[in-house]
Amino acid sequence: AQSVTQLGSHVSVSEGALVLLRCNYSSSVPPYLFWYVQYPNQGLQLLLKYTSAATLVKGINGFEAEFKKSETSFHLTKPSAHMSDAAEYFCAVTNNNAGNMLTFGGGTRLMVKP
């Protein structure tokens, strides 16, 4: 069984401030981990993914995430928030047994203040 917990359903930062969105996972086998972004009334777009290569993963729009096995975490960060980053962010997990059937966290809504 696998699961994802995203701490904080809403996060608010000022423009230019650090963005940190938390994700902890549970998986009985080595995981594949993903961050997706959803803009209002749109589908999900892949930001980045971890698939057992480098533990620090860089994605689009300046985001990155670090896989920490000891902490079962995959937190998403961006050094400097931009207004256009305001969206809902979802962490997801799968593994080699589950194939492409992703399990999603509850999502974190990021608000960026001017």
Added chain:
Amino acid sequence: NAGVMQNPRHLVRRRGQEARLRCSPMKGHSHVYWYRQLPEEGLKFMVYLQKENIIDESGMPKERFSAEFPKEGPSILRIQQVVRGDSAAYFCASSPRERGTGELFFGEGSRLTVL
């Protein structure tokens, strides 16, 4: 180079009516996944299909919901006798293979409102 296409984007139904949601996967993709997003919640897996086969429907409600992916044409998620609790965004995703690194390509969703 079209992505995953879903229609309708918005659908309004009265209680007791039927809702049909369609999904055309990306070109070359033969694996389709349906997810449901309830208001203020994350995405929940519903069903995984390949052409003409249901592979996993562990997330589908036992009654009123069905899905298909025929040899020709789009995948269809069908909800019979809709109730207000069915109001949600339904997302379709596709992938080119069963097992890869798990990346799914999502459509923009179909938002069902039940009056």
